[in-house]
Amino acid sequence: MSLDSPPPPAGPPPAGPQVGADEWVARQARRREYLPSWLGHAQRQAERVGWWPRLALVGLAAAALPLIGLGGFQLQVGIDALVIALLAVGLNITVGWTGLLDLGYVAFFGCGAYGFALVSSGQVGANGIHLPSYLSIPLVMLATAALGVLVGLPSRRLVGDYLAIITLFFGEAFVEFTNNVAPATLGGPNGIVGIDPISVFGYQITSNTGYYLLLVIVLVVTMAVLRLLEFSRTGRAWRAVREDPLAAGSMTIPVDRVKLMAFAFGAAVAALAGTIFAAQQISVFPTDFDTPILILIYAGLILGGAGSIAGAATGALLIMVIYDGLLRSPTDSGYLFYGLILLTLLVKLRPWRRLGLVLAATVALGFAVHAIATAISARAVAGSLSSTGWIGSALHDWVIVPANATVAGNWGFVALVCLLIALVQAGSRTRTILLPPTLYLAAFVWETRLSVEPAVTRQLMIGAILIVMMNARPQGLLGQRRVEAIT
Amino acid sequence: MSTDANEAGMAGPEGSGAGGESVLQLQSLSLSFGGLRALSELDLQLRDREIVSLIGPNGAGKTSVFNVITGVYEPSAGDVVFAGKSIAGLTPHNIARMGVARTFQSLRLFLNMSVMENVMAATYGHTKAMPWESVLRLPRARREERESRALATDVLSFFGQRLAGYRWDQPAYSLSYANRRRLEIARALATRPRLLLLDEPAAGMNPTETHEVTELISRLRDERGVAILVIEHDMHVVASCSDRVVALDHGVKIAEGSFDAVASHPAVVEAYLGRDPEALSDAG
Numbered sequence: 008m009s010l011d012s013p014p015p016p017a018g019p020p021p022a023g024p025q026v027g028a029d030e031w032v033a034r035q036a037r038r039r040e041y042l043p044s045w046l047g048h049a050q051r052q053a054e055r056v057g058w059w060p061r062l063a064l065v066g067l068a069a070a071a072l073p074l075i076g077l078g079g080f081q082l083q084v085g086i087d088a089l090v091i092a093l094l095a096v097g098l099n100i101t102v103g104w105t106g107l108l109d110l111g112y113v114a115f116f117g118c119g120a121y122g123f124a125l126v127s128s129g130q131v132g133a134n135g136i137h138l139p140s141y142l143s144i145p146l147v148m149l150a151t152a153a154l155g156v157l158v159g160l161p162s163r164r165l166v167g168d169y170l171a172i173i174t175l176f177f178g179e180a181f182v183e184f185t186n187n188v189a190p191a192t193l194g195g196p197n198g199i200v201g202i203d204p205i206s207v208f209g210y211q212i213t214s215n216t217g218y219y220l221l222l223v224i225v226l227v228v229t230m231a232v233l234r235l236l237e238f239s240r241t242g243r244a245w246r247a248v249r250e251d252p253l254a255a256g257s258m259t260i261p262v263d264r265v266k267l268m269a270f271a272f273g274a275a276v277a278a279l280a281g282t283i284f285a286a287q288q289i290s291v292f293p294t295d296f297d298t299p300i301l302i303l304i305y306a307g308l309i310l311g312g313a314g315s316i317a318g319a320a321t322g323a324l325l326i327m328v329i330y331d332g333l334l335r336s337p338t339d340s341g342y343l344f345y346g347l348i349l350l351t352l353l354v355k356l357r358p359w360r361r362l363g364l365v366l367a368a369t370v371a372l373g374f375a376v377h378a379i380a381t382a383i384s385a386r387a388v389a390g391s392l393s394s395t396g397w398i399g400s401a402l403h404d405w406v407i408v409p410a411n412a413t414v415a416g417n418w419g420f421v422a423l424v425c426l427l428i429a430l431v432q433a434g435s436r437t438r439t440i441l442l443p444p445t446l447y448l449a450a451f452v453w454e455t456r457l458s459v460e461p462a463v464t465r466q467l468m469i470g471a472i473l474i475v476m477m478n479a480r481p482q483g484l485l486g487q488r489r490v491e492a493i494t
Numbered sequence: 495m496s497t498d499a500n501e502a503g504m505a506g507p508e509g510s511g512a513g514g515e516s517v518l519q520l521q522s523l524s525l526s527f528g529g530l531r532a533l534s535e536l537d538l539q540l541r542d543r544e545i546v547s548l549i550g551p552n553g554a555g556k557t558s559v560f561n562v563i564t565g566v567y568e569p570s571a572g573d574v575v576f577a578g579k580s581i582a583g584l585t586p587h588n589i590a591r592m593g594v595a596r597t598f599q600s601l602r603l604f605l606n607m608s609v610m611e612n613v614m615a616a617t618y619g620h621t622k623a624m625p626w627e628s629v630l631r632l633p634r635a636r637r638e639e640r641e642s643r644a645l646a647t648d649v650l651s652f653f654g655q656r657l658a659g660y661r662w663d664q665p666a667y668s669l670s671y672a673n674r675r676r677l678e679i680a681r682a683l684a685t686r687p688r689l690l691l692l693d694e695p696a697a698g699m700n701p702t703e704t705h706e707v708t709e710l711i712s713r714l715r716d717e718r719g720v721a722i723l724v725i726e727h728d729m730h731v732v733a734s735c736s737d738r739v740v741a742l743d744h745g746v747k748i749a750e751g752s753f754d755a756v757a758s759h760p761a762v763v764e765a766y767l768g769r770d771p772e773a774l775s776d777a778g
Contacts, residue, residue: 235628236628239628239629240614240618240639243618246607246611250605250607251604253586254598256565256566257590257595257596258587258616259617259618261585490667
């Protein structure tokens, strides 16, 4: 028995045949963390660069983006994405680290925005309150953190679904509150307008470029602060409470206080995002803080990987750039739609023979259907494609668009959903046969229906991305694989 | 490195006095869930550096005793006195901070945290740095972090090669079953206990590992100066390490004394094997 041997040095693992069962399991687990092939290689190279240099590099690159000509619309998308990223990083404290399902989180964002609006506009009193922002922002953050503690109080007794329902109620109550209570002060559905800009060191930020840069700096600083917190006693206590509250309590961790602290910190970060949002928008409305925003924040956090700061930020930025940037214009969303389908086929379909077969069959099927439809009735191809540019001309003689595109598209959509379900359930050979008609039908539905309804399509696309992600990589893009304790 | 951690106080705030000083006293302790009496009128005393085993058939109330001592359950009657103070009704983290540490029968590690973090998390109650101190890396936060790491290194080294340095950054879920049990003990030691409650430390272990556990329990007492209350079903472990054995059945203490006396006590034999006279004579 080797119990009495001197303790080994703390540093690098000892060389030689030290690999026991534990070590082997750990190595296997680590290997599974990486994506296959060259993607995993890139991942490993990226990890060689430490966390801090990576944050600095990405931050600098993001700050340099406006210099290389980010236009008005793109800049607005960037600002929205950064706000959501800041929110996701804050949500990560309660959901990712402490494991408390807080569905009222968006209300803290709203409290920050409304709080800032009240003390930085002509809304209250005859002349209004115009606090300087170095005072108003910390004040609003502290007040929201206190509110976070109040909302967190049920978490001492309720966990999981029950806490989720209670906090969701709080989130909904906030929207109702701002809509209906004290319309003279809160403005009801008309919100608060004419909010002062934020000033930093006496310089008033009025341009979108200014707010973009401010948000990049604030996000980088927040991520740095949270990184320092993650591996401190507080961060360890948060994660210990997530892993096992009973054991955490028995190991000197005051579980209730630690949970409330997580709520307070998350609320403070959300409030910070709210103040910048309010100042940049110059106005706040109750609908800015409703459930759709909450869903976007959660989607970002889950896509990026709950529990990882970098993951939360990356996921939120990605979701918002896709959702707000690409899926808004039909041309860009067309690139994304066809690009994603082709990419998935290229990555997933093996052997190459099968890939070639499916692609050729799809192309042939399209021309055949188009030719047959043209021969039967001119009305069947009377409509025009919604894709323009080179995609439009490439698909012109391939996809049929009937005169009554809306009705045909609706039926096509139903058929597509049925085909997709069949595709998922089918065996390998049936799947190969089903793929060409599915692909063709997808293009048909896209051209007739989906790309002309961007509001609905973006939701569908985000849902599809999340479903695919949860199957391919449940821990999210940058998340760590986690095991659930079976007790 | 290890002197640093010893300085941090392994023996608890009161220090280890004379060998006869009482650490834990259960005074006619009762625990009921509605009509079910899990424990009734239980008296138990533990002195400094004493190892007492708690035995009894399944459902006898052994783990309930642990849960009452550590504050998971509040006793319905009676009192728990630890180091001269009543701790009945206190919250678990306060009891743990006073110097009562435990391990769990069904392992309750922080599975998705590294081995080192598991142990360091247990120093929370003995550190004070506020979050902003940790963020700004102020002197107190840095000093506490250094001390926590030293203490964690020290308690992990207690297990020698079993929890050697290269395992410290691995997630706890990658450990084997036996190593998880060891890590639980290491984590409990990091709370600087004066009383250690071990809930079936040898469950699911092979004979070699069970033998190791037996030695470990004695070493814990000798080198760490803790009093130990241990629940164990493996009678080899109970026989070779305990100063005293207490047998429970249906929440009632049925026998107490040396292992040989308790093992041959008619009430204990009956609790384990039933009242059949033939089985009784076989067991004897």
